[in-house]
Every structure is written in C-alpha cells, then in structure tokens.
Amino acid sequence: MKKQLLLVAIATTLGGTLMAGSLQAATLDDVKSRGHVQCGVTSGLPGFSQPDENGDWTGIDVDTCRAVAAAVFGSADKAQFTPLTAKERFTALQSGEIDVLSRNTTWTLTRDASLGLNFTGVNYYDGQGFLVSKSLGVNDAEQLDGATICIQAGTTTELNLADYFRTKGMTFNPLVFDTSEQTVSGFAAGRCDVLTSDRSQLAALRSKLEDPSSAITLPNIISKEPLGPVVRQGDDQWFNIVKWALFVQINAEELGVTQANVAEMKSSTNPEIQRLLGTTGDMGEKLGVPADFGFRIIQTVGNYGEMYDRNVGPDTPLGLDRGLNALWNNGGIMYAPPVR
Numbered sequence: 001m002k003k004q005l006l007l008v009a010i011a012t013t014l015g016g017t018l019m020a021g022s023l024q025a026a027t028l029d030d031v032k033s034r035g036h037v038q039c040g041v042t043s044g045l046p047g048f049s050q051p052d053e054n055g056d057w058t059g060i061d062v063d064t065c066r067a068v069a070a071a072v073f074g075s076a077d078k079a080q081f082t083p084l085t086a087k088e089r090f091t092a093l094q095s096g097e098i099d100v101l102s103r104n105t106t107w108t109l110t111r112d113a114s115l116g117l118n119f120t121g122v123n124y125y126d127g128q129g130f131l132v133s134k135s136l137g138v139n140d141a142e143q144l145d146g147a148t149i150c151i152q153a154g155t156t157t158e159l160n161l162a163d164y165f166r167t168k169g170m171t172f173n174p175l176v177f178d179t180s181e182q183t184v185s186g187f188a189a190g191r192c193d194v195l196t197s198d199r200s201q202l203a204a205l206r207s208k209l210e211d212p213s214s215a216i217t218l219p220n221i222i223s224k225e226p227l228g229p230v231v232r233q234g235d236d237q238w239f240n241i242v243k244w245a246l247f248v249q250i251n252a253e254e255l256g257v258t259q260a261n262v263a264e265m266k267s268s269t270n271p272e273i274q275r276l277l278g279t280t281g282d283m284g285e286k287l288g289v290p291a292d293f294g295f296r297i298i299q300t301v302g303n304y305g306e307m308y309d310r311n312v313g314p315d316t317p318l319g320l321d322r323g324l325n326a327l328w329n330n331g332g333i334m335y336a337p338p339v340r
Contacts (some may be wrong), residue, residue: 027231027238027290028072031099036078039065040098043179047312047320048104050126053224061102063307064123064229066300067245068100071293076300085179086154090115093232100242100340101230104201106156111230120243122228124303125333127221128160129199131206134216136193139222145170150183150192153284157196160223177245184208187215190201198225199208203318240288250336251276252303254327259302262295275339283339294339304334 017123031037041061049059066076082098091100094116100113104126105111107119130149132138141164151157153176165172175192177183184205187195199217206212211262231239252258255273256264266277274280278292285291301307308325312318326332 019111027099027235028241030171031072035073036080037065037069037072037100038098038252039068039079039081040084040089040092040215041065041081041103043085043181044334045180046111046207047316047318048204049081049102057310060123060311061104061229061308063101063244063311064102067297068229068242070296070300071241071245071248071287071289074290074292074296076297076333078079086152086323087178087279089154093117093230096232099231099238104198105230106198107226107228108156112293116233117230118233120229120231120239121246121336122226122334123246124200126198126200126225126227127158128196128223128225129202129221130186130218131197131202131215132193132218134214139218141218141222142168142170144172144194147193148173148175148191149196150175150177150186150195151196152180152183153178155197155320156223156225157198159278161196164222170193179209181326198227200227200312200318200320203312203320223244237288241289243291244287244339245297246304247336247340248276248297249301249304249307250327251339252294252298253305254336257298257303259298259306262298266295272339285299 041057044050047059049057049061051057062081065079069079070076082092084092084103089101089103089105092098107122111117112119130141130144138144149161149172151161151174161172175186177186180201183195186192188209195202197205199221202217206215209215229242231242255276257273257276266274266279268274275283277295278284284293306321309315312320314321322332324333326334328335
C-alpha cells in the first residue's frame with residue numbers, strides 16, 4: 001500500500017500524469033505479499049456479514065470477498081474481515097486499511113464520483129422500506145406523518161427518507177444511531193415508531209427481535225438501492241479482478257455450473273463453460289490471476305444462486321425470495337457480461 005500511495009503522490013506532483021502500468025498492479029502485489037485479501041464488512045448483519053458461533057464470518061458480502069480470494073489464491077479461506085460502521089467504511093477503503101469494501105453499500109453518483117472509489121458491480125438489488133410494530137396499526141407508509149423514525153447514520157436512508165416525506169407533505173422526527181444494532185435496539189425499546197433501512201436489512205434486523213412476529217415490513221419501497229463491492233480508483237487491474245469474481249458467479253448460475261458439478265463441468269464441450277472454468281482461453285492471464293480462477297471460485301464459494309440461497313434465501317431466517325435478484329432470464333434483472 002505504501003507503494004500505491006507513493007505513486008499517487010508522484011502523479012499529483014506531475015500534474016496528475018501517471019504511467020498506467022506502474023499503479024495497476026499495486027493492490028494485487030500488496031495482497032499477494034500479505035497472503036490474504038482484507039475485506040471491510042458490517043459489524044454484524046445476518047445474511048450479509050456476520051460471525052457465526054465459531055467466529056467464522058458468513059453472508060453474501062462475505063462470500064463476495066471469499067470469491068475474490070479464491071480468484072487470487074485459489075482458496076476462499078485467504079480472505080480476512082474488518083468490521084466497520086457505515087461512517088467508517090469509506091475512510092477504511094480510502095486509507096488502504098482494506099482492499100475491498102463489501103458491506104451492503106449503495107452505488108450512487110456521489111459515492112462513485114467524489115470519494116475516489118469505484119463500485120465493481122451489484123451483488124444485491126434492494127430498496128428502502130419501513131419496519132413497524134403491528135401494534136401501531138399502520139399498513140402503509142403514507143400513514144407515518146409525524147412518526148419518530150430510527151435511522152442509521154452515514155447511509156443513503158437519511159436522504160431518501162427526507163425526500164419521501166417532503167414529497168408526500170409529511171413530517172417525521174429522526175432518531176439517528178451509529179450502527180444497525182443500535183437502531184434495532186432503539187426500535188425494540190420503543191424509542192421510535194418506525195425503523196427504516198434497505199428491505200433486506202429490515203428482514204435481518206427483524207430476525208434479531210425477541211419476537212420477530214411482532215413487527216411487519218410495510219409494502220412501500222421508496223428508493224433504488226443497488227448494493228455491491230467497492231474498490232479504490234486508480235488500480236484498474238484490481239478493479240477488474242473484483243468485478244469479474246462476481247461476474248463469474250452470475251454467469252456460472254446461468255450456465256448451470258454449481259459447486260456439486262463444477263469438477264465434472266471441466267470436461268464440458270460448451271465453449272462458454274470452457275472459458276468460464278479456464279480449460280480454454282486466456283481469461284485468467286488477462287486479469288493477472290490463475291487460468292482456472294473461475295473454477296476455483298465456483299468450487300469453493302459456489303455460483304450466485306447458491307450464495308444467495310444459503311445466506312438470505314427462502315430457507316434461511318431472512319426468507320427472501322429472489323425477486324429482482326433472479327437471473328435476467330428468470331424474471332429478475334441479475335445479469336453479467338459474458339466471459340469472452
């Protein structure tokens with residue numbers, strides 16, 4: 001990382017002119033030298049990033065990082081995790097404390113254009129909603145005029161909420177907390193009438209209530225929240241590696257390649273599968289990773305559908321249907337460029 005910061009400083013001194021090849025390999029070299037990928041995640045959000053009873057991190061965002069580690073090292077176990085609050089996350093990435101931020105983070109123009117960061121794709125399409133106690137007797141967000149609403153600081157939910165209430169000619173009283181755990185504790189203690197966040201996060205927080213059936217998520221969706229991993233700007237090679245680790249998982253699901261059959265699929269005569277798994281072509285060489293990086297990702301982490309189902313799907317405590325996150329050819333909008 002010192003090398004990358006030095007190159008950036010030199011580039012600034014030279015008026016922003018930078019030899020493209022010099023900076024490109026900085027993050028990958030640092031990751032290889034260190035022996036693992038350092039990933040920024042939440043401090044604990046079921047289904048997305050949370051340590052289990054053994055201290056092992058699980059969730060969609062965790063698996064997204066594990067896929068990157070599998071691409072670089074051939075092993076998903078070469079990922080380590082740094083828990084971060086919403087306010088800490090961007091600084092941790094900008095400073096080089098982490099290599100990838102994979103922390104249910106919404107892709108917006110401001111974040112893309114003014115923080116020195118790049119979003120590498122979307123691993124979960126979401127939207128902001130409202131969690132209310134059944135005892136409140138509310139079934140629509142337009143009944144929330146004057147409500148006290150628990151919000152997490154440093155998130156897109158604050159601006160979305162203000163926009164929605166202003167558009168509807170309503171008022172609200174914000175109660176702002178630093179972490180998602182604090183917001184759900186405030187809601188459970190009756191300090192607010194409503195908890196607002198991405199609907200996937202509401203499902204995760206609802207599962208933490210002593211009696212999850214005591215609260216309901218209103219049907220209203222008031223925003224678009226494309227969530228995905230983030231890297232620093234200025235390192236195109238690392239940007240491409242993180243991006244294509246996710247794209248490989250999405251393409252694998254579309255092609256029917258799973259953890260269970262990936263070894264068998266290495267002998268497939270389908271040219272798309274051959275390129276995906278590295279049995280033909282030079283896809284890994286183009287990225288600067290092993291030729292079979294796609295095979296290693298699917299072997300150790302699985303395809304996108306498998307990752308979704310085990311972390312947040314219908315048979316998990318969150319019980320989330322695929323919805324928009326279904327593949328484009330199955331009623332959703334999840335789609336990846338071809339490995340070609």
